Amino acid sequence: MQVNNLTIDQLKALIRETVRETIEELLTDPETNQTIKENFKQGLLTIKKRRETGVRGISTAEVMQRLGLENR
Secondary structure, three states, rough: OOOHHHOHHHHHHHHHHHHHHHHHHHHHHOOOOEEHHHHHHHHHHHHHHHHHHHOOOOOHHHHHOOOOOOOO
């Protein structure tokens, strides 16, 4: 499979799957077969639901203001 042959939707799906697999690898302990902590999982699900309903979180401008970077 060549990236330049993918549609935008196929590329997005590939990126999503790659990110999901990477997160799963990083957050799963194969020695104990333990998956991510339940409260962390719920936090991720909450973020996902918010994004699906159009809620995006704070803007870049607000982040910069909070960090004191707005005048640079």
